[in-house]
Amino acid sequence: MKRRDQVFITMLFFVGIIVLQTLLRFSVENLPQLQQQTGIIQSRDIDPSALFYTDSKLALQAEKQVRQQIQKPR
Amino acid sequence: MQQISEDLGAIILGSFILLAGLLVYLVAPYGEVREAYSMASSLIGFDPQFWLEEVNTRSELGATLSGLVNDSRPDSWNLNPLQAFSLNFFFSALPFLAILCLLFTILCHLMFEAAVEFLRGFVVVFVVAVLAYLLAAQIDFQNMGIGYALWAIMLGLFVNNVYGLPEFIRPALKHELFIKTGLVLLGAEVLFSKVLAIGLPGIFVAWIVTPVVLICTFWFGQKVLKMGSKTLNITISADMSVCGVSAAIATAAACKAKKEELTTAVGLSMIFTSVMMVVLPALINYLEMPEVLGGAWIGGTIDATGAVVAAGAFLGDTALNVAATIKMIQNILIGVLAFAVAIYWTSKVDRQAGKHVGILEIWIRFPKFVLGFIGATLFFSLLFVMMDETLAVALLENGVLDFSADMRGWLFCLAFTSIGLSTNFRELKSQFSGGKPLILYVCGQTLNLSLTLLMAWLMFYKVFPDITSAL
Numbered sequence: 001m002k003r004r005d006q007v008f009i010t011m012l013f014f015v016g017i018i019v020l021q022t023l024l025r026f027s028v029e030n031l032p033q034l035q036q037q038t039g040i041i042q043s044r045d046i047d048p049s050a051l052f053y054t055d056s057k058l059a060l061q062a063e064k065q066v067r068q069q070i071q072k073p074r
Numbered sequence: 075m076q077q078i079s080e081d082l083g084a085i086i087l088g089s090f091i092l093l094a095g096l097l098v099y100l101v102a103p104y105g106e107v108r109e110a111y112s113m114a115s116s117l118i119g120f121d122p123q124f125w126l127e128e129v130n131t132r133s134e135l136g137a138t139l140s141g142l143v144n145d146s147r148p149d150s151w152n153l154n155p156l157q158a159f160s161l162n163f164f165f166s167a168l169p170f171l172a173i174l175c176l177l178f179t180i181l182c183h184l185m186f187e188a189a190v191e192f193l194r195g196f197v198v199v200f201v202v203a204v205l206a207y208l209l210a211a212q213i214d215f216q217n218m219g220i221g222y223a224l225w226a227i228m229l230g231l232f233v234n235n236v237y238g239l240p241e242f243i244r245p246a247l248k249h250e251l252f253i254k255t256g257l258v259l260l261g262a263e264v265l266f267s268k269v270l271a272i273g274l275p276g277i278f279v280a281w282i283v284t285p286v287v288l289i290c291t292f293w294f295g296q297k298v299l300k301m302g303s304k305t306l307n308i309t310i311s312a313d314m315s316v317c318g319v320s321a322a323i324a325t326a327a328a329c330k331a332k333k334e335e336l337t338t339a340v341g342l343s344m345i346f347t348s349v350m351m352v353v354l355p356a357l358i359n360y361l362e363m364p365e366v367l368g369g370a371w372i373g374g375t376i377d378a379t380g381a382v383v384a385a386g387a388f389l390g391d392t393a394l395n396v397a398a399t400i401k402m403i404q405n406i407l408i409g410v411l412a413f414a415v416a417i418y419w420t421s422k423v424d425r426q427a428g429k430h431v432g433i434l435e436i437w438i439r440f441p442k443f444v445l446g447f448i449g450a451t452l453f454f455s456l457l458f459v460m461m462d463e464t465l466a467v468a469l470l471e472n473g474v475l476d477f478s479a480d481m482r483g484w485l486f487c488l489a490f491t492s493i494g495l496s497t498n499f500r501e502l503k504s505q506f507s508g509g510k511p512l513i514l515y516v517c518g519q520t521l522n523l524s525l526t527l528l529m530a531w532l533m534f535y536k537v538f539p540d541i542t543s544a545l
Contacts, residue, residue, distance in 0.1 A: 001236060001237075001238075006236055006237060009236050010236060013232050013236075017209070020215075021212060021214050021215065024214040024215070024217075024218055025214050028214070028217070033352060033356050034352060036388070037351075037352060037355070037384065037388050038217045040384070040387050040388055041217050041384050041387070042217070044387055046380065046383050046384045046387060047216070047380045048216070048217065048218065048219030048348075048351060048378070048380040048381045048383070048384040049210060049216065049219045049220065049221025049222070049378065049380050049381075050221075050378065050379050050380030050383070051221070051223075051317075051318065051319050051320045051378055051379065051380070051483075051486075052260065052263060052317070052320050052379055052405055052479065053263075053379045053398070053401060053402040053405050054263040054471075054475050054476070054479040055379060055380065055479055055483070056379050056380055056383050056398070058383045058387075058394070058398065059379050059382075059383055059398040059401065059402060060471065062383070062386075062394055062395040062397075062398035062399055062402075063268060063271045063395075063398065063399045063402050064123065064467075065395050066271055066272050066395045066396065066399045066545065067271050067272075069395075069544050069545055070272065070273060070541060070544050070545070072544065
């Protein structure tokens with residue numbers, strides 16, 4: 001690939017990342033659903049990209065709470 | 075000395091990491107933590123949950139090791155990426171890189187490969203993996219669940235296809251070794267004792283619907299869509315029906331799928347997960363669905379655990395708890411899935427037409443790392459049930475498994491970076507011919523959404539309403 005093309009595609013790649021980030025931010029600021037969800041994610045320190053249950057402290061806590069609730073004598 | 079295979083290398087390295095974790099996080103602090111626990115539990119009104127949050131269960135060495143692994147990843151940042159690099163990052167990343175280099179040097183010797191050549195390239199792979207973590211740590215991307223896996227592939231693809239890959243990096247592109255080692259570590263995190271967390275409704279939603287959807291989607295891909303590649307078909311079917319990226323990795327490794335096929339499955343899963351994380355809770359709210367039903371629906375259908383937690387939290391605490399627990403039970407299916415796919419592929423798919431495949435041949439073709447995965451699952455599941463539950467959570471879940479999860483994250487990130495760095499755009503583009511992978515994912519997910527909702531409603535509201543009322 002020519003040097004000129006490499007520079008162009010590199011710029012396009014970085015601009016693409018910035019545009020994606022700007023679009024996401026714009027959506028969060030203007031769509032109430034996203035705004036509310038992002039607020040919850042930040043306030044509860046959730047990592048939405050966690051792949052497995054051991055990657056998420058909230059998931060581990062959730063399982064313990066569910067078990068406690070089910071085992072609680074009624 | 076005999077040369078060892080990549081699978082055996084992965085089992086050795088994975089076992090070594092788990093053994094180190096056991097020594098540092100279980101054996102070393104055991105006496106002290108047990109004493110603290112006996113004292114605390116003798117007090118009136120003892121609350122194990124509160125004790126777990128308050129007590130320090132890590133030895134000094136454990137805290138240092140966790141610091142190295144965790145702090146080697148850039149911090150969260152908003153607009154200025156330089157904010158992500160603290161001084162602590164450099165003090166952690168360099169020793170951590172040195173430790174990885176040492177481990178892989180030993181492994182290269184065991185595998186009769188040139189360690190120096192591997193290490194020269196590995197430093198570059200590590201730097202690109204750090205950059206993938208950097209992009210994943212950007213707050214807006216983080217909030218939408220666009221994690222390191224996608225960035226690692228994208229950055230690798232960009233470097234390889236725009237600038238071309240320098241020859242000295244190639245010996246370090248061992249994505250299969252990284253994946254298999256990561257899977258051995260993942261095996262330790264699959265604890266069978268968690269299966270009954272929410273009782274029978276959870277089993278029905280996660281362990282009955284999921285295999286049915288997986289088999290139907292695979293059948294649909296073969297018979298109706300006539301997918302060109304069975305390995306791509308099963309990887310997408312597993313990633314959509316079980317638990318996204320981790321299931322895709324396990325299945326792809328078990329059936330020896332091409333790296334482009336894994337990339338396709340991971341890309342589809344991450345895009346749909348981000349969309350479903352926002353759309354599904356909005357739909358549940360619109361339909362005014364009860365929290366337990368909504369949570370079970372989310373847990374059974376959204377791919378990644380983090381996105382499940384985020385979507386569940388939007389509906390409320392009950393929905394979050396149910397969603398995360400259903401997803402956790404589904405996560406545990408991953409070991410059974412990897413084993414079943416490996417057996418099916420070696421005995422049915424890879425055999426020559428009309429030829430009987432004997433046990434010996436199945437054993438020769440069987441991907442041996444799966445045994446490491448299952449061995450780790452059995453060992454840690456047994457250890458977990460043998461220990462006092464609170465101590466097991468304190469020392470195993472919050473200690474050994476927390477460390478192994480971080481190490482597994484690094485190994486998967488290195489694997490996806492290697493995949494990106496060795497993939498050609500043209501090869502990747504050919505996977506999408508006719509849009510079949512997309513159609514397969516959408517059709518499979520539609521079936522998954524319908525069956526999971528039906529089963530969740532039946533189980534939580536008709537068959538076991540007492541469990542629902544307890545939640």
